[in-house]
Amino acid sequence: MAANYWESTQRKFWTFTRQDLAQERKKLEESERSLVNAFPMPDRRHLSIYFSNQLTKMARPLAIRQQAMATAQVYVRRFYTKVEIRRTNPLLVLATALYLACKMEECPQHIRIILAEARHCWDASFNDISKIGECEFTLISELNSQLIVHHPYRSLAELQTQFQLTQEENSLAWSIINDHYLTDLPLLHAPHVIAITALILAVVLKPTQSGYQLHAAGVANALQTLSNVGNARNAEGPGFPPRLQKLIDWLAESSVDIEAVIECTQELISLYHVWDDYQEKAVKDAIAKFVKARD
Structure with a gap:
């Protein structure tokens, strides 16, 4: 593991200038223009607040440490610089990111426990362990196996x-x-x-x-x-x-x-x-529209 931030993959590959990050997102949106037009999304920070709330809801009963939660949030943010969110089920990505982050932060949770808590918090359709396994493979692949996160x-x-x-x-x-x-x-x-x-x-x-x-x-x-x-x-x-x-x-x-x-x-x-303007229902409904369309 890279103990030195200055030699880490985080600094070399996952630290952007503001202009470079905006350009990456613009390219991603242009490549999925029809989806972007069909399913407008709320402010990106409102999405982040919603994701954080859902991770907290899932992690609290499992007594998952804050650093693992933070690592999961970073994974999600990195992942969505590479993959258009409307191509995914964000709740599945959140559950998988938390499962992977717990392993990386040395506080692992059994995949069945993660699945059960996801089903309890969000959706009875979370009933297939293989979905989390497949999503984990995709997540690791898109992050180029660069999973060590240095926190403040x-x-x-x-x-x-x-x-x-x-x-x-x-x-x-x-x-x-x-x-x-x-x-x-x-x-x-x-x-x-x-x-x-x-x-x-x-x-x-x-x-x-x-x-x-x-x-x-x-x-x-x-x-x-x-x-x-x-x-x-x-x-x-x-x-x-x-x-x-x-x-x-x-x-x-x-x-x-x-x-x-x-x-x-x-x-x-x-x-x-x-x-101050955050409304959870608005974010939840916007996500539900494109997830339902995919299904």
């Missing part, structure tokens, strides 16, 4: 000790990392950039008594601090609290790409904006 959680654990995050701040940062899987960020930036973004937002925003749910307005307020980080390379920040000043000084002296951190923050702002 490890980087966050290292930074947590260095900057002495409180338990509440660490929980908020962890929540932000979980949310980034609902965006294209896992395909665009290195895990340590995501971890640093989550750390900054957790320290700047502060967990509230109402919980850890973030909102676009709150995250947007953190952009001013990030701008000051950029300025700190040439001048001292304007009277920040000591721990935040320590973080700003560390970033100013490091080789971390502040522009990338700002881009990650803006992507999260965009996610929280569209999250």
Whole structure:
């Protein structure tokens, strides 16, 4: 297994520029133009929210670890850069991705248990183990057997000790990392950039008594601090609290790409904006139309 992200298949083959990723998706849509026109889909982030909710519904009774869940989400996102979603049954892909991710993250689940939970959560027609087996083969093939995923959680654990995050701040940062899987960020930036973004937002925003749910307005307020980080390379920040000043000084002296951190923050702002308009029934109905047409 590749312990080093910089030598990993993730960095070499599954990290794109935003322009390259858009081009890949455009080519995929052009090759399936009739399907795309026949079955309009909701916002891609709404799809990701729906997929995450369904994976959570399936994984919670099985006590599957969060990292395996995250790996499954990355598999699904990679898979749909290579395969048009309207050519698939997304629920079957979700169940298979979770089954494969559990094996890769060394918390395997028996295929019959995965099948039974899928049937319980979604559809009584999930009654054939061979479907998951066939889908697993397809998934591995489309991912070119490049199944090791590096996550931001490890980087966050290292930074947590260095900057002495409180338990509440660490929980908020962890929540932000979980949310980034609902965006294209896992395909665009290195895990340590995501971890640093989550750390900054957790320290700047502060967990509230109402919980850890973030909102676009709150995250947007953190952009001013990030701008000051950029300025700190040439001048001292304007009277920040000591721990935040320590973080700003560390970033100013490091080789971390502040522009990338700002881009990650803006992507999260965009996610929280569209999250307010999310309607699960609309996404579920859109998927059901093309699945029913295929069947």
